[in-house]
Amino acid sequence: MQCLSPTYRATAWAAFLACGLAACDSPTGRTPASSGSAGTPFEAGNTATDPAAAAQRLAANANVPDSLHLISPGRVGRLRLNQTEKGLLALVPVSQLTKTSYQYQGATYPAYEMRDAQEPSAPPTILEMDGSEKEGYRLRRIRIRDPQYRTAEGIGVGSPFGAARQTYGLTRVRFNEQDYVAISGTMRIGWILDEKSLPAKHSSDMSSADIPPATRITGVIVVR
Structure with a gap:
């Protein structure tokens, strides 16, 4: 084997270390740091150490509709x-x-x-x-009563009310014609709620804070 001088060996080792560090920071080798912001309605700040949050994120992504059902x-x-x-x-x-x-x-x-x-x-x-x-x-x-139709955030028929409230900042729930509807003014969307899941002796005009987060959305109304 050819004998390398100490100077050459030191230079080669430094180049190897530099190459390894660059690979760790490349787009394919880098592990994203937690941003601390929720990408889905129930995603925790660090899903790497929160398996439940990671599972919820995957479930939400699976609910993102195609363009015909958006x-x-x-x-x-x-x-x-x-x-x-x-x-x-x-x-x-x-x-x-x-x-x-x-x-x-x-x-x-x-x-x-x-x-x-x-x-x-x-x-x-x-x-x-x-x-x-x-x-x-x-x-x-x-x-809409068809669960295929959802927002870009994956909210639609069958979603829990807590997901819509956290995502769209709802404030009031009112009896509208024949349904209890939570209105999102910015989205111009009403979320029809399962009345059987509402608190007993509820009024016709409620604060969204009084609605159990697990209350199911049974329909969606899109208005002008």
């Missing part, structure tokens, strides 16, 4: 509030729609039950219109 302010999938009935019928195949009606403030308006093309047996989404025959009808409100 709930966002003023939109549900490809549907957007205030679009015309003509535009709606051009967007959704007639085979998925059943025409119906609903009552609002003593008047009757047209509505559609929309079946999901991927899961025809899922609860239909109700598309409520307003306007008049003379001026035409527009999409006013969307009622």
